[in-house]
Amino acid sequence: MALNYIWIFFFLTAFVFGLVKLIFFGDTSVFTEMVASTFDMAKTGFQISLGLTGVLTLWMGIMRIGEKGGVVRIFSRLIGPFFNKLFPDLGKDHPAYGSIMMNLAANMLGLDNAATPMGLQAMKEMQETNPSKKTASNPQIMFLVLNTSGLTIIPISVMVYRAQMGAADPADIFIPILLATFFSTLAGVISVSIYQKIKLFDKVILAYLGGLSLVIFGIIAWMSTLSKDQVTLYSQVASNLILFSTIISFITLGVIRKINVYQTFIEGAKDGFSTAIKIIPYLVAILVAIGVFRASGALDFLTDGIAWVFRSLGVNTDFVDALPTA
Numbered sequence: 159m160a161l162n163y164i165w166i167f168f169f170l171t172a173f174v175f176g177l178v179k180l181i182f183f184g185d186t187s188v189f190t191e192m193v194a195s196t197f198d199m200a201k202t203g204f205q206i207s208l209g210l211t212g213v214l215t216l217w218m219g220i221m222r223i224g225e226k227g228g229v230v231r232i233f234s235r236l237i238g239p240f241f242n243k244l245f246p247d248l249g250k251d252h253p254a255y256g257s258i259m260m261n262l263a264a265n266m267l268g269l270d271n272a273a274t275p276m277g278l279q280a281m282k283e284m285q286e287t288n289p290s291k292k293t294a295s296n297p298q299i300m301f302l303v304l305n306t307s308g309l310t311i312i313p314i315s316v317m318v319y320r321a322q323m324g325a326a327d328p329a330d331i332f333i334p335i336l337l338a339t340f341f342s343t344l345a346g347v348i349s350v351s352i353y354q355k356i357k358l359f360d361k362v363i364l365a366y367l368g369g370l371s372l373v374i375f376g377i378i379a380w381m382s383t384l385s386k387d388q389v390t391l392y393s394q395v396a397s398n399l400i401l402f403s404t405i406i407s408f409i410t411l412g413v414i415r416k417i418n419v420y421q422t423f424i425e426g427a428k429d430g431f432s433t434a435i436k437i438i439p440y441l442v443a444i445l446v447a448i449g450v451f452r453a454s455g456a457l458d459f460l461t462d463g464i465a466w467v468f469r470s471l472g473v474n475t476d477f478v479d480a481l482p483t484a
Contacts, residue, residue: 168447172454179455192453199449203442207434210274214430217275220408221257222426223419227411229256240366244347244356245297254283258301263404265305267397268313277305278433296354303346310339311377312393321390329389333378340374457482 176192179185231251241248241255248254261276280301288295294302310316313335320328344367351358358364381389412419451457465478 165443165447168451171456172450175454175456175459188454192450195449195453196446199445200442203445204438206445207438207441210437211431211434214275214278214434215427216430217260218279218430218433219423219425219427220405221260221276221279222429223412223417223422224408225253225256225426226417226422227408227415229408229411232411237366239362243360243363244351245300246356247295248284248287248297252283252287254280254297257283260404261301261305262309264401265308266311267400268310268316268393273305275430275433277301278437282433300347300350300354303350304343307343307346308339309343310335311374312397317390317393327386329386329393332381332389332393336374336378340371452482 172192176188179188237259238250238255241258242250245252245258257276257280261273261280264273264276281298284295284298284301285291288298313332316331316335317328320331347367348358350356356363381392384392409419412422461478461481464481465475468475468478
């Protein structure tokens with residue numbers, strides 16, 4: 159329902175701003191730009207979905223091999239006690255645990271393309287046991303917060319983008335990102351746990367969070383002793399080695415379980431393709447709404463207004479450039 163109001167607000171506000179610019183400022187191109195943005199953003203939404211199709215197809219196939227090979231049971235033994243406390247409504251050995259763990263692991267390694275299909279699959283599997291199909295369940299909300307807070311141990315994608323854009327030191331964001339995402343994840347877990355009445359002082363939760371904290375600060379301490387080039391090199395090697403090792407592990411499990419690995423991959427890949435197709439309308443709908451809101455000048459008016467308020471208060475306004483993303 160909230161998204162319905164937001165979507166309507168974008169269009170109506172864009173129309174009002176367009177009329178104001180046309181009537182009072184003589185901007186005869188504003189509606190041309192707004193209409194053009196609908197076509198451009200619709201195309202962008204489709205291209206994003208198209209680009210995601212291959213990745214979804216690949217990882218859904220790999221995940222299906224892992225599921226039939228028993229990876230969910232393995233993950234349940236490793237992180238089952240923690241997830242049972244954090245996602246009490248899912249119960250033990252829920253099929254979503256494997257996808258949740260893979261999503262979080264891919265995010266930790268900074269591999270966004272691998273994390274997205276795992277996140278979609280996790281939500282789909284949790285929805286199958288959601289008693290209220292029109293309302294997000296507690297486990298879905300907790301997972302969404304964990305995914306969005308995005309604990310990143312090795313920000314490989316960001317470092318690659320920075321290197322491509324000519325940054326003097328692409329790896330200098332390593333520790334800031336690690337600290338920022340660690341504390342954002344911790345804040346998210348605490349906030350949702352309080353709302354969902356999850357006992358944070360449970361010894362199992364404290365043990366896992368404490369262990370994770372030690373690992374995070376251990377990595378920071380170790381990386382602080384390395385040169386800038388070594389940080390970039392080790393991050394690239396470690397993240398991609400871990401990811402490819404995961405693929406090999408899943409295939410090996412499938413061989414051990416004596417399943418038809420290739421056919422199992424195809425079955426899972428088909429689900430990935432259908433999932434990619436399903437998200438096209440949602441992407442097109444929201445991107446077109448954002449496109450007309452921006453083309454009308456409403457977004458610039460909003461961000462400029464916020465900048466003026468904070469500038470008047472003597473506050474640094476560098477953050478304003480990031481507001482469109484927010």
